[in-house]
Amino acid sequence: MPVTRGFTGKRRAEQAGRADRLPPGQYDVGREWPTLTAEATPHLVPEQCSITVDGLVETPTTWSWQQLHELPGSAYEGDIHCVTTWSRFDTSFRGVSLDVLLEAAGPGPEAAYVVAHSTTGYATNLPLADVTDGRAWVVWEADGKPLSDEHGGPLRLLVPHLYFWKSAKWVERIELTDVDRPGFWETHGYHDRGDPWLEQRYQGDP
Amino acid sequence: MTGPSTPWTTATVVEVDRPDGRLARVRLDVDGREEGLPGQHYVVRLRAPDDYTAQRSYSVASDPADPLVELMVERMPDGEVSGHVHDVLEPGDVLEVRGPLGGWFTWDGSTTAVAVGGGSGVVPLVAMLRYAARTGTADRLRVVAVGKTLDALPYAEELLAAGASVFTTRENLGSRVAAPPYPEEVGELVEDLVARSGPVEAAYVCGSAGFATFATRLLGESGVRLDRVRVEQFGPTS
Numbered sequence: 039m040p041v042t043r044g045f046t047g048k049r050r051a052e053q054a055g056r057a058d059r060l061p062p063g064q065y066d067v068g069r070e071w072p073t074l075t076a077e078a079t080p081h082l083v084p085e086q087c088s089i090t091v092d093g094l095v096e097t098p099t100t101w102s103w104q105q106l107h108e109l110p111g112s113a114y115e116g117d118i119h120c121v122t123t124w125s126r127f128d129t130s131f132r133g134v135s136l137d138v139l140l141e142a143a144g145p146g147p148e149a150a151y152v153v154a155h156s157t158t159g160y161a162t163n164l165p166l167a168d169v170t171d172g173r174a175w176v177v178w179e180a181d182g183k184p185l186s187d188e189h190g191g192p193l194r195l196l197v198p199h200l201y202f203w204k205s206a207k208w209v210e211r212i213e214l215t216d217v218d219r220p221g222f223w224e225t226h227g228y229h230d231r232g233d234p235w236l237e238q239r240y241q242g243d244p
Numbered sequence: 245m246t247g248p249s250t251p252w253t254t255a256t257v258v259e260v261d262r263p264d265g266r267l268a269r270v271r272l273d274v275d276g277r278e279e280g281l282p283g284q285h286y287v288v289r290l291r292a293p294d295d296y297t298a299q300r301s302y303s304v305a306s307d308p309a310d311p312l313v314e315l316m317v318e319r320m321p322d323g324e325v326s327g328h329v330h331d332v333l334e335p336g337d338v339l340e341v342r343g344p345l346g347g348w349f350t351w352d353g354s355t356t357a358v359a360v361g362g363g364s365g366v367v368p369l370v371a372m373l374r375y376a377a378r379t380g381t382a383d384r385l386r387v388v389a390v391g392k393t394l395d396a397l398p399y400a401e402e403l404l405a406a407g408a409s410v411f412t413t414r415e416n417l418g419s420r421v422a423a424p425p426y427p428e429e430v431g432e433l434v435e436d437l438v439a440r441s442g443p444v445e446a447a448y449v450c451g452s453a454g455f456a457t458f459a460t461r462l463l464g465e466s467g468v469r470l471d472r473v474r475v476e477q478f479g480p481t482s
């Protein structure tokens with residue numbers, strides 16, 4: 039591909055000494071946190087929110103807002119990467135590890151994928167292996183504050199090692215499936231897995 | 245719908261026009277051009293001699309049938325890609341591009357639709373209006389464009405000429421006092437559209453995060469079902 043005449047780049051991540059944390063094609067957005075959504079932002083009452091794990095599990099289970107907060111809590115502090123090319127370093131979240139929820143529901147032997155469903159009808163698909171072993175959370179706090187409506191509050195899925203559209207906002211249900219069932223963006227041209235380090239942005243990317 | 249795979253390609257800059265230093269209209273001749281639908285975007289990637297790259301997405305303003313792809317690039321504070329487009333780009337330059345992309349924020353002329361854009365959020369709506377004019381589907385589309393002033397609104401003259409409802413929030417426009425559109429104003433437009441073409445099947449909102457929140461509520465108060473609303477939103481939250 040051709041070099042762009044006159045372009046040298048701002049290289050913010052390089053200058054900050056963290057180029058190794060920036061996946062290909064991404065840029066360091068700094069402390070801004072852009073929001074992108076495909077649909078109207080809902081305004082939900084936290085105490086009325088719940089999360090359900092069902093589909094191919096032994097015990098379909100629903101946790102109320104209160105019950106979720108009584109589970110052993112868990113935190114993530116690290117980087118997040120949006121497919122629209124911004125990355126935000128050192129973002130902290132609090133919530134509960136998806137491992138805790140999955141352990142209680144008991145994935146069936148044939149379960150290989152999950153579909154995360156939002157109150158809005160949004161859905162996104164992920165391999166089960168990407169949401170286990172301490173790599174996924176249901177979160178309600180970001181940077182020390184309750185998660186705002188715009189950022190997916192009260193409850194949001196967090197899968198920070200994949201592009202952020204996989205971290206479904208306003209999540210209410212995690213469905214375990216045996217086949218990979220494309221969600222919202224995935225049926226509109228985006229990748230089924232979305233690994234930022236492999237630049238899996240659109241269908242057909244490696 | 246985005247195809248199974250939209251590859252990177254190159255595009256030659258045919259025109260660059262910077263009317264006010266804040267907006268740059270860029271027209272590109274894209275190698276292996278795919279037509280697509282109004283509402284879609286292209287990714288533009290810049291490459292330094294050592295292979296460092298920066299890429300950003302821009303909505304398309306041109307009709308899919310236009311032989312060239314037209315983008316309107318707003319200069320962002322310290323913008324890595326927009327800064328280059330404003331300060332360096334000239335006709336004859338070659339860019340890497342990928343598109344058209346996005347299969348959700350699109351209108352194919354077959355549905356009764358209302359579209360609300362704020363600031364540079366009007367760009368994909370301009371593509372919809374150009375497409376509607378060519379395909380004879382303008383009766384099914386109502387566009388509401390909101391800018392601080394007429395000068396600050398991209399494509400203001402074209403929007404007015406195409407019959408879009410233009411609202412300015414920081415200057416009076418004709419006899420209308422500066423203000424965002426009121427629900428009753430948009431409600432009237434929606435009623436008129438419904439009378440001509442039937443119930444609103446799709447609604448489009450494009451603009452900053454704050455504008456998208458405002459416009460979505462406005463549509464709801466104007467009688468549009470919120471599950472019909474498709475949002476294309478950019479920029480930080482406050």
